[in-house]
Amino acid sequence: MESPMWGNGIFKKKNKEDSIFATLKKVPIFSDLKPKELAEVEKIVHQRRYKKNETIIHAGDPGLGMYIIVNGSVEVVEEDEKAGKRTLAKLSDGSFFGDMALLDEDPRSASAIALVDSDIMGFFRPDFLDLIYRKPKLGIKVLLALARIIGERLRHTNELLVKIQERKDTHRNG
Amino acid sequence: MDSYAFQLYSQILKIFWCVLLIIIAIAFIVFAFPYIKDVLIMLIIAWLLAMLLSPLVNFLEHKGLGRSWAILIVMILIFAIVGVLFILLIPRIIRTVEVVISKLQSDVITEYSLKIENFFEKNFNNAELARNVTATLNELGIKLLGSLGEFFKSVGSFLASMVIIPFITFFLIKDSRRFKRAFISHVPNRYFELSLNILHKIGNQVGNYIQGQATDALIVGMLSILGLFIINLAFHGPIPYFVLIGMFAGLANLIPYLGPVFGAVPALIIAMLNNPPNLGLVLLWIVIVFIIVQLIDNVFISPMVVSKSVNMHPLTVAVAVIIGGNVAGAMGMLFAVPLTGIIKVSSSQVIWGIKNYELRHPSRVGENLSKKNKQ
Numbered sequence: 373m374e375s376p377m378w379g380n381g382i383f384k385k386k387n388k389e390d391s392i393f394a395t396l397k398k399v400p401i402f403s404d405l406k407p408k409e410l411a412e413v414e415k416i417v418h419q420r421r422y423k424k425n426e427t428i429i430h431a432g433d434p435g436l437g438m439y440i441i442v443n444g445s446v447e448v449v450e451e452d453e454k455a456g457k458r459t460l461a462k463l464s465d466g467s468f469f470g471d472m473a474l475l476d477e478d479p480r481s482a483s484a485i486a487l488v489d490s491d492i493m494g495f496f497r498p499d500f501l502d503l504i505y506r507k508p509k510l511g512i513k514v515l516l517a518l519a520r521i522i523g524e525r526l527r528h529t530n531e532l533l534v535k536i537q538e539r540k541d542t543h544r545n546g
Numbered sequence: 547m548d549s550y551a552f553q554l555y556s557q558i559l560k561i562f563w564c565v566l567l568i569i570i571a572i573a574f575i576v577f578a579f580p581y582i583k584d585v586l587i588m589l590i591i592a593w594l595l596a597m598l599l600s601p602l603v604n605f606l607e608h609k610g611l612g613r614s615w616a617i618l619i620v621m622i623l624i625f626a627i628v629g630v631l632f633i634l635l636i637p638r639i640i641r642t643v644e645v646v647i648s649k650l651q652s653d654v655i656t657e658y659s660l661k662i663e664n665f666f667e668k669n670f671n672n673a674e675l676a677r678n679v680t681a682t683l684n685e686l687g688i689k690l691l692g693s694l695g696e697f698f699k700s701v702g703s704f705l706a707s708m709v710i711i712p713f714i715t716f717f718l719i720k721d722s723r724r725f726k727r728a729f730i731s732h733v734p735n736r737y738f739e740l741s742l743n744i745l746h747k748i749g750n751q752v753g754n755y756i757q758g759q760a761t762d763a764l765i766v767g768m769l770s771i772l773g774l775f776i777i778n779l780a781f782h783g784p785i786p787y788f789v790l791i792g793m794f795a796g797l798a799n800l801i802p803y804l805g806p807v808f809g810a811v812p813a814l815i816i817a818m819l820n821n822p823p824n825l826g827l828v829l830l831w832i833v834i835v836f837i838i839v840q841l842i843d844n845v846f847i848s849p850m851v852v853s854k855s856v857n858m859h860p861l862t863v864a865v866a867v868i869i870g871g872n873v874a875g876a877m878g879m880l881f882a883v884p885l886t887g888i889i890k891v892s893s894s895q896v897i898w899g900i901k902n903y904e905l906r907h908p909s910r911v912g913e914n915l916s917k918k919n920k921q
Binding site for chain 2: 415416418419420422426427428429430433434436494496498499502505506507508
């Protein structure tokens with residue numbers, strides 16, 4: 373992985389840059405952005421490499437931001453002392469997790485572990501807030517997309533709740 | 547059991563290398579410090595300036611200016627400030643101090659010496675004691691002012707070699723994110739979020755602290771200038787160089803507890819040397835002005851602009867000022883307390899991070915998963 377300090381912009385590998393751009397473009401939060409705006413986002417994301425079975429985020433740690441899988445595979449797990457470990461999701465290239473932490477510092481609700489050696493990008497709240505202040509138009513675009521995703525999730529949760537309630541009522545009525 | 551012994555051995559080896567590395571780093575710093583002291587002071591000043599000016603760059607960027615343009619404008623501002631300081635203020639301060647020293651060495655000091663001698667002769671009937679006291683006071687005064695003059699001369703030469711500081715500041719502002727990313731890219735994954743979070747929090751708090759201190763110093767300086775200006779109007783100008791004295795009072799205010807006293811002393815000395823007809827009243831008004839400025843500062847300004855988390859015990863302040871003085875003279879005394887404040891803020895954030903992140907079980911979940919995979 374290239375160091376941002378010693379890396380030379382002129383000789384940077386074009387295809388790697390393209391793959392970061394392509395990955396960012398796939399993420400719904402950034403899908404509406406123009407190439408110039410994506411370049412601004414690219415400046416503030418952190419690129420990391422995680423080995424197989426390495427923990428990316430711990431449940432209970434303060435939330436700091438979201439992660440995007442450039443290539444690799446990640447398992448999101450919930451650990452409970454009584455029930456043990458429960459897999460919530462398995463994510464692959466282009467998927468993202470931890471996006472709620474872009475809004476507040478509440479503890480992480482689940483852990484994420486790399487299933488294979490994975491390249492991951494991190495987009496963090498302090499940089500996001502700084503971006504909103506420095507480039508309000510771009511910040512609002514990202515914020516609006518984030519609100520849309522959370523809204524969709526809430527709608528989906530509501531639908532599930534209604535279904536569960538209906539099932540409960542049917543069960544009670546016989 | 548064997549595997550446990552191997553794990554213990556590797557842990558001990560890791561700790562041994564860490565301790566060895568820390569000892570080598572400390573030894574290097576102690577050995578190299580005299581050679582890198584000047585560079586370090588320049589870097590610290592540039593960093594403080596960058597912290598102070600970054601919000602301005604961000605504000606200009608927020609208003610729609612490109613980052614490069616914003617930095618360029620701020621850069622020109624830095625050059626203008628440094629230029630004004632260099633051309634106007636420093637030679638004037640040196641001249642003032644020299645005038646004060648020459649006055650002390652001539653007529654005024656003789657006059658005060660005679661007054662003190664008479665007082666001792668009348669009350670204690672001991673002329674020799676009086677002469678000893680005045681001689682000691684005279685020596686002390688000249689020594690103190692001499693060192694003050696040297697301080698400003700050293701600041702002058704420092705400023706002369708400081709064309710480089712604006713450049714360092716420029717790159718610190720321009721590439722701050724790049725430097726941060728570069729630093730964080732070398733942090734192991736298990737400490738990555740912790741380090742990033744702590745770094746951001748320290749950056750925010752230290753930035754707020756430095757900006758707060760600078761605002762506080764600016765307001766105290768302006769209030770002091772205003773107070774001294776009113777005294778000059780009322781008593782027909784008994785305090786020349788009141789603008790410089792007010793600025794010095796603002797700077798001295800960076801040192802809690804001792805700063806206000808340091809700030810008032812030059813005004814008192816200058817007034818005494820000028821020897822106006824109603825000296826007693828003028829001195830009283832100077833003391834009143836500085837007390838009022840301190841009251842305004844403590845009641846209204848400080849609580850609003852300076853973070854409460856940086857409140858320091860008087861003993862801490864005294865120790866910091868002594869160490870600062872030993873390391874970098876008068877400049878060190880001035881910056882010792884802000885730097886201690888920065889260290890205090892940073893360490894509290896590190897402690898917060900260690901408490902809130904699961905450092906004791908860094909790869910608990912991952913370990914469990916790998917165990918499961920092996921099964």
